[in-house]
Amino acid sequence: MITLATDFGQPYPAAMKGVIARRTDATAVDIGHEFRRQAPREAAFWLRFVLPEFPPAVHCAVVDPGVGTDRQALVVRAGDHALVGPDNGLLLPPARALADGDGIEVFAVRVEEPASDTFHGRDVFAPVAADCHEVGIDRLDRLPALVRTREHEQLRLPEPAVRSDGATGEVVAVDGFGNVVTNLSGDLLDGRDAVRIDGDKYPVVPSYAHAEVGTPLVTVGSHERVELAVNQGRGEEAFGVATGETVRLRW
Amino acid sequence: MITLATDFGQPYPAAMKGVIARRTDATAVDIGHEFRRQAPREAAFWLRFVLPEFPPAVHCAVVDPGVGTDRQALVVRAGDHALVGPDNGLLLPPARALADGDGIEVFAVRVEEPASDTFHGRDVFAPVAADCHEVGIDRLDRLPALVRTREHEQLRLPEPAVRSDGATGEVVAVDGFGNVVTNLSGDLLDGRDAVRIDGDKYPVVPSYAHAEVGTPLVTVGSHERVELAVNQGRGEEAFGVATGETVRLRW
Amino acid sequence: MITLATDFGQPYPAAMKGVIARRTDATAVDIGHEFRRQAPREAAFWLRFVLPEFPPAVHCAVVDPGVGTDRQALVVRAGDHALVGPDNGLLLPPARALADGDGIEVFAVRVEEPASDTFHGRDVFAPVAADCHEVGIDRLDRLPALVRTREHEQLRLPEPAVRSDGATGEVVAVDGFGNVVTNLSGDLLDGRDAVRIDGDKYPVVPSYAHAEVGTPLVTVGSHERVELAVNQGRGEEAFGVATGETVRLRW
Numbered sequence: 001m002i003t004l005a006t007d008f009g010q011p012y013p014a015a016m017k018g019v020i021a022r023r024t025d026a027t028a029v030d031i032g033h034e035f036r037r038q039a040p041r042e043a044a045f046w047l048r049f050v051l052p053e054f055p056p057a058v059h060c061a062v063v064d065p066g067v068g069t070d071r072q073a074l075v076v077r078a079g080d081h082a083l084v085g086p087d088n089g090l091l092l093p094p095a096r097a098l099a100d101g102d103g104i105e106v107f108a109v110r111v112e113e114p115a116s117d118t119f120h121g122r123d124v125f126a127p128v129a130a131d132c133h134e135v136g137i138d139r140l141d142r143l144p145a146l147v148r149t150r151e152h153e154q155l156r157l158p159e160p161a162v163r164s165d166g167a168t169g170e171v172v173a174v175d176g177f178g179n180v181v182t183n184l185s186g187d188l189l190d191g192r193d194a195v196r197i198d199g200d201k202y203p204v205v206p207s208y209a210h211a212e213v214g215t216p217l218v219t220v221g222s223h224e225r226v227e228l229a230v231n232q233g234r235g236e237e238a239f240g241v242a243t244g245e246t247v248r249l250r251w
Numbered sequence: 252m253i254t255l256a257t258d259f260g261q262p263y264p265a266a267m268k269g270v271i272a273r274r275t276d277a278t279a280v281d282i283g284h285e286f287r288r289q290a291p292r293e294a295a296f297w298l299r300f301v302l303p304e305f306p307p308a309v310h311c312a313v314v315d316p317g318v319g320t321d322r323q324a325l326v327v328r329a330g331d332h333a334l335v336g337p338d339n340g341l342l343l344p345p346a347r348a349l350a351d352g353d354g355i356e357v358f359a360v361r362v363e364e365p366a367s368d369t370f371h372g373r374d375v376f377a378p379v380a381a382d383c384h385e386v387g388i389d390r391l392d393r394l395p396a397l398v399r400t401r402e403h404e405q406l407r408l409p410e411p412a413v414r415s416d417g418a419t420g421e422v423v424a425v426d427g428f429g430n431v432v433t434n435l436s437g438d439l440l441d442g443r444d445a446v447r448i449d450g451d452k453y454p455v456v457p458s459y460a461h462a463e464v465g466t467p468l469v470t471v472g473s474h475e476r477v478e479l480a481v482n483q484g485r486g487e488e489a490f491g492v493a494t495g496e497t498v499r500l501r502w
Numbered sequence: 503m504i505t506l507a508t509d510f511g512q513p514y515p516a517a518m519k520g521v522i523a524r525r526t527d528a529t530a531v532d533i534g535h536e537f538r539r540q541a542p543r544e545a546a547f548w549l550r551f552v553l554p555e556f557p558p559a560v561h562c563a564v565v566d567p568g569v570g571t572d573r574q575a576l577v578v579r580a581g582d583h584a585l586v587g588p589d590n591g592l593l594l595p596p597a598r599a600l601a602d603g604d605g606i607e608v609f610a611v612r613v614e615e616p617a618s619d620t621f622h623g624r625d626v627f628a629p630v631a632a633d634c635h636e637v638g639i640d641r642l643d644r645l646p647a648l649v650r651t652r653e654h655e656q657l658r659l660p661e662p663a664v665r666s667d668g669a670t671g672e673v674v675a676v677d678g679f680g681n682v683v684t685n686l687s688g689d690l691l692d693g694r695d696a697v698r699i700d701g702d703k704y705p706v707v708p709s710y711a712h713a714e715v716g717t718p719l720v721t722v723g724s725h726e727r728v729e730l731a732v733n734q735g736r737g738e739e740a741f742g743v744a745t746g747e748t749v750r751l752r753w
Contacts, residue, residue, distance in 0.1 A: 068709020207319020
């Protein structure tokens with residue numbers, strides 16, 4: 001199985017699927033191609049959330065503002081999984097989640113002159129993903145194009161600040177419902193009925209429908225993070241926040 | 252084969268695909284993940300339209316404003332098909348279409364404490380869909396988590412009112428082209444050249460391109476229902492109607 | 503393998519997948535269903551770009567403003583591939599690319615009365631695509647519904663005008679990033695550092711990130727055509743052009 005995650009929209013991912021289908025019979029599975037454009041950190045968050053649900057697979061992830069520069073192409077082995085994508089940190093958070101406490105191995109890809117400078121999804125990453133699948137995830141070192149490396153970009157998702165009277169975190173993503181996902185651990189809400197944000201008090205509820213329709217609420221999302229939402233409405237509008245912005249909870 | 256239909260956008264459905272791929276080799280097929288959010292009745296209409304095209308399959312459908320409340324999770328057997336989703340009526344119209352006049356069997360799912368209160372697509376419905384596929388659609392009663400029930404929500408799609416001088420129906424959906432799909436049977440247009448809506452007269456044509464480009468028209472859509480459209484334009488704008496609103500045709 | 507490309511949005515393509523799954527075990531691959539509506543020429547450009555990446559397959563492509571009129575349904579054999587879709591020129595540019603210099607064979611489909619006049623994707627093209635897959639791409643003439651024909655629509659994508667002091671072309675597509683794809687050959691930029699468009703000078707760069715973030719630029723896209731873009735921004739806004747409009751480069 002090879003999964004595909006990009007910010008490409010359509011039809012570019014189809015070209016990647018064609019390249020893969022020429023090289024392997026592996027099933028191609030779309031993770032999604034509407035990740036926020038040019039935002040590797042947000043995509044890293046979502047991949048860390050989604051990829052651990054999968055059985056062992058090669059995951060080809062391309063959110064790549066630096067395409068055509070000298071940024072490296074990477075393959076990361078993490079547990080029974082391999083990740084393929086640009087060296088901008090995108091792969092690291094999901095790799096650590098997939099490794100589940102074990103170490104990860106990072107390989108740089110020796111790239112022959114690619115057919116284009118603007119579409120490495122087709123010309124670099126999809127072929128490498130197919131090659132990784134064909135050789136087997138536990139035999140990546142047999143691929144002559146892969147060279148183990150310690151030189152690569154880091155990307156640690158932000159850590160929140162927790163104090164006795166509250167916590168300050170960051171919006172890591174807004175989902176399609178408008179639910180605002182923060183980096184604040186859901187445990188912070190244990191035993192609380194309400195929290196204050198910017199002076200206003202919001203109910204802490206187990207799920208959206210425990211608040212009245214249209215009511216802003218705070219809950220623990222399926223990523224086990226604090227989420228700001230509106231029952232059947234859009235949290236990002238009600239709370240007036242966007243990805244990357246700060247969220248301050250007060251108890 | 253397991254089909255997936257949600258209002259989740261991305262990347263939540265990918266988590267469901269991962270859960271399914273861990274449990275079964277069944278092919279996963281996306282019906283679509285952009286159903287109108289929190290609108291089970293509109294999704295029910297589309298599923299009734301689409302699912303009967305499929306060979307026997309498990310259909311996992313999640314448009315679920317009540318996630319995390321005490322609403323039940325259901326499995327419905329209908330002919331050679333099974334449907335899995337929340338107990339809010341969503342599954343019933345497609346189930347009746349799939350049963351094609353035969354009865355349907357409804358099972359409540361005994362759900363262990365799910366991993367989250369906000370994402371039962373991943374934590375409840377996808378695993379149950381995989382289990383249904385693995386046990387076989389004709390052996391659902393062997394799944395210990397399924398308990399036959401008669402207690403469940405009903406959802407009947409609206410019925411129109413037909414009189415000698417016209418018919419009054421409802422917009423059940425607007426498709427991506429802007430075509431306005433009503434619940435009025437296409438037979439009502441048999442032998443008619445034109446109909447009046449809100450005092451204006453519109454041609455009845457066999458298909459969009461039988462009207463001039465940009466012209467509002469009335470036709471019979473592929474769902475065998477009366478459809479309000481514009482050739483190469485947007486019917487919902489020209490007719491000024493939205494899902495759930497009333498449409499009155501006069502002969 | 504059967505690929506699917508339409509301007510249908512959702513959920514209509516799912517009905518096509520169901521029809522196909524009833525008739526064949528072929529893997530269905532989505533090329534994309536958000537092609538610009540009613541714009542066969544733009545879709546033809548993208549299909550010419552994407553389909554040659556695939557191994558031999560049946561490609562079902564439906565962008566079909568003339569559905570329900572007497573326009574023919576076609577099957578085109580091109581090399582090891584077959585294309586299925588409406589006779590409006592859509593299939594020809596990708597067919598020529600797939601034939602790679604060899605001839606193509608065009609068949610008209612003898613269509614029985616279809617179930618609808620508005621959804622031939624489901625009622626005509628998907629079943630024919632499945633039949634083509636089942637009989638084999640090199641044995642299409644065994645399908646009784648296919649009749650070789652020379653009578654069909656042509657669609658040649660526009661040719662640019664090149665002079666000593668510049669070139670005039672056309673915007674053939676705008677991709678999801680806002681990158682403006684023209685029909686001007688990338689070779690025209692060989693050895694140039696900058697070009698003028700409407701009197702303003704823009705840098706010619708190997709890829710987006712070679713310009714400052716937010717800077718308009720000219721590059722050669724992965725389709726080997728001149729592309730107008732903005733690093734991490736939207737080219738169609740910066741250059742103020744849309745599909746079908748004229749672009750004049752001056753050296």
